[in-house]
Amino acid sequence: MSTPPSPAGRRAVEAFVRAGGSESNPDVTSLVATLGEHAPALLPLAIADVALPEDVLRRPLTFDDDRATLRQVVRKAVRGLGDGPELDRALRRARHRGVVRIALREVLRIADVDQTAAEIAHLAGAVVDAALDGVKRTLVEQHGEARDTQGQRIPFVVMGMGKLGGDELNIGSDIDLCFYYGTDEGSVDDGELTVHAYFAKLATRLVRALSEVTDHGACFRVDLRLRPEGTRGPVANSIASAERYYETWGRMWERAVLLRSQPIAGDIALGTELLDVLRPFVFRREVNPGLADEMAQMMERTRRELRVDDERDLKLGHGGIREAEFFVQALQLIWGGRDPELRTPGTVEAVRRLGAAGLVTDHEREILETDWAFLRTVEHRIHVQLGYQTHSLPNHGPELALLAKSLGFDSSDAFRNAIRSARGRVAQLFGSLRTTKDDRDEFAELADAIVAEASLDELVESIESTLRTTDRDAAFAHLARLRKRADAPLGSVTRERIPELAPMLLREIAGAASPDNALRYVTDFFAHVGDVSGFGRLLVQSPGLLRRLVALFGASPRLSDSLVRHPESVSQTLLAGPLTSKEIRDAHRELLVSLVQEALPDQEEFVSELRRVKRETTLRLGLETVSEERTQRECEALLTNIAESQIECCLAYATREVTERWGEPRAKRGELPAAMCVVGMGSLAAGELGFGSDLDLLFAFGSDGTVRRGKESITHGELFTRVAQRTMRLLSQPDPSGDGYEADTRLRPDGSRGTLVVTVAAFDRYHEKSAAPWERQALLRARAIAGAPRMRDVMNEHIRAWVLDAPAPEGERIAEMRARMQRELARERPGKYHPKLGFGAIVDVEFIVQFLALRNKDKPDVLVPSTRDALAALAQHGILGEYEANVLGSAYAFFKEVDRGLRLVRPGKEHALLAGTRDAERIARQMRIRERGSENEGEVLIRTWREHAYEVRMLFERFVGKVNAPPEWRES
Helix, strand or coil: CCCCCCHHHHHHHHHHHHCCCCCCCHHHHHHHHHHHHHCCCCHHHHHHCCCHHHHHCCCCCCCCCCHHHHHHHHHHHHCCCCCCHHHHHHHHHHHHHHHHHHHHHHHCCCCCHHHHHHHHHHHHHHHHHHHHHHHHHHHHHHHCCEEECCCCECCEEEEEEHHHHCCCCCCCCCEEEEEEECCCCEEECCCCCCHHHHHHHHHHHHHHHHHCCECCECCCCEECCCCCCHHHCCCEEEHHHHHHHHHHHCCHHHHHHHHCEEEEEECHHHHHHHHHHHHHHHCCCCCCCCHHHHHHHHHHHHHHHHCCCCCCECCCCCCCHHHHHHHHHHHHHHHCCCCHHHCCCCHHHHHHHHHHCCCCCHHHHHHHHHHHHHHHHHHHHHHHHHCCCCCECCCCHHHHHHHHHHCCCCCHHHHHHHHHHHHHHHHHHHHCCCCCCCCCCHHHHHHHHHHCCCCHHHHHHHHHHCCCCCCHHHHHHHHHHHHCCCCCCCCHHHHHHCCCHHHHHHHHHHCCCCHHHHHHHHHHHHHHCCCHHHHHHHHHHCHHHHHHHHHHHHHCHHHHHHHHHCHHHHHHHHCCCCCCHHHHHHHHHHHHHHHHHCCCCCHHHHHHHHHHHHHHHHHHHHHHHHCCCCCHHHHHHHHHHHHHHHHHHHHHHHHHHHHHHHCCCCCCCCCCCCCEEEEEECHHHHCCCCCCCCEEEEEEECCCCEEEECCEEEEHHHHHHHHHHHHHHHHHCCECCECCCCEECCCCCCHHHCCCEEEHHHHHHHHHHCCCHHHHHHHHHEEEEEECHHHHHHHHHHHHHHHHHCCCCCHHHHHHHHHHHHHHHHCCECCEECCCCCCCCHHHHHHHHHHHHHHCCCCCCCCCCCHHHHHHHHHHCCCCCHHHHHHHHHHHHHHHHHHHHHHHHCCCCCCCEECCCHHHHHHHHHCCCCCECCECHHHHHHHHHHHHHHHHHHHHHHHCCCCCCCCCCCCC
16 A cells, blocks of 8 residues: 555645554555545544554455454454443444445455445444344343243344345445344333333334444444334334235335345344245236336435435436436336346346346446446545535535546546446436336426315325425415415416416425425415516516525525515515625615715614615525525625624714714824724624624724813713714614614623723723733634724724734633633533534634634734634645644534524524424525435434534644533433
């Protein structure tokens, strides 16, 4: 393996050494460099456990690992351990070492994709088998054995399904498992549990041991949805109950599932018996070519429900991996009842047997073997380069070029052409199986049933499965309102005159982050639309507009309420083009001009106009954001522009109101300006505001003095205090036209005990004598944003001077403060996660970046308010390695996205994510997080959260200091 490392490889080795690894063994550093260059998604395993590379190299990579070898290796690693943390740790160590070894064999072209897939499946089987031994040992110690009526131990088996059952597992795949036991007739030794409860407990503990995210990560994500009755069924079933279920309720797709299954752990003989019992269900004697149509319909339904990006998704897109597999499985199911030789779970072996039986031509066999293997190889490489949770080709040029190069292509274009050709051949092959063309549309059928005034009982299945709503009674009530009038969106006249509208509307509702909310707000919205027919035609002609509108309704109650309450703003909001900074400035400039050229406007009218502008611009931005027309950073920058413009208008109004009463303050010659500016702090200064964010403000002015009006006088400090108070009141004043801002001034000198407005001199004295280290650090994210231009320049100069003068921060004190913030402000608990203040969340990233910036302030561009810009500068100067910068950047983007989702979904002060709630699932859907294995979208979101949080906190403690605050969301 000893070859000169690439730049990415060198950066990987540097990160490895910083984590405590040694460069003394050239084979180890070569392995780490190879991971950094070709499998960066696996590099964190070596960074977190620096003993891993050397352990991987204890056996030559050229040795093939068969099923028996892997079982022996994993069993040795966990020998004698019972259910608990030690077993979890040992399983994960063994799994991580196995995955890295297998991935390296493919990257180095020692093994092909078929060998890799088989070895990953064998590794998964070995880990499941070892985990089962451990949890069973503890269960037997607690409850004894489960025994049948003859006193014999009741057997238990774990069945591997899908790719695991076919020995074709991807490096990043979930594992599909089903659990079965011999019989329900019997008892448990201690008498506390029934036989069923005993094996359900065993299965549940096994799933936890495999899939729970610990400090050492997870083994495998476990998917249990392929069991009888899916997510509604028992976690473990007896052989008799499984046979009854499949005989009575079994569906075609379950035949395809059982086609690719095999026993992988526990009592293998019981698993073989189960397959023998179910064989008549899977392989029917009659030949039914129409089964291929059913498989194709399943494929199309999956694409619609998951909103697949057809061009980039190698698995589910047209001509992708799934179509090749479905082609093979369809032929097996059609002919397997007549020809026992076709009954094999593996795709490659099935293709060969189909060829031998004359059911596919040599050309078709070559397409399946060659193109399917190529697409699978690309999928594997995406997993090890870009992360486990994607089957999509990268969008970006550099990532695509790196992927192409790692697969031996000279250019991205050549790579794209190869993929396009392979997928074209697979799509043509899959299409050749179809016997009929299915023109039915489930949304059109649902629309017709609604128009025909079907009852709730008749619609309930479609409401739950097609629309994906969770409250069927509320959904039915909304649908009834939408069909109440003949000219309503789902009314009989509209259905006849604009037939496309209803299916399009229902399809977008089903695809929204929250179909329940989307349906509710669509109903309310159309109740306020005067010309339903005209607007309906507009939506049909502009499907992008329809998608944006329904996406907003499904994503944000805050913005949806705002739009529905103000139908007069519909045209300005929905029909306008992309929002620009110039539009924001121009809309507020009209207000500023009126303040200068005209009489002082009525305060209520002024505030109402401010709120209207804020509401309409924020709504437009919300529409662009939920429809993914805006990046996260663009959205934050424009929200910051809106806030700055609103502050500027409020400050101008308040200044004119106060000075008309008292007159203009004057400075003496040579003094600082007798003027005030508003300093933005935190996210406002960094240009990173979210929807509904508070504004952290500081008010400062130049020279003090006195203003006289007749016999009365007032100091500059008193005058500017009144201006600041009025500014804040104008910003937050309630108004029917929309919401204002909450302003927070606690970051001023002396916090809530200090004066609201400070002179520049007082600001300097405070930071010279009294400021805590964290307050100097906070000045990194401070910027004068409104007020007299000269005063803004002065204040920015002084802020910059104090940042440059700040001593290097002490990591220990920063870590202590971080621990206090986490404990006292985040208030996390099991099931409750705070994206800003919680363990390993946004503040961790910001503190790391600020700490390193202050320690390296001699480097250009590190002392900037934006966390992302500072992070990029730190990486550019080599202060952060590529691995560390990627971890921090990805985590920061993730937590900011969750925070934005929370503010859109649930307005208010509490911005914590609660696991297991509909809000968590809605936010996950907004973030395009899909179900993974047995986990729904919300559960995948939580697992991803934990992975990011552990990585960020690890880096915080490496760079800054030990934080004595464990994650409170971790179950005890």
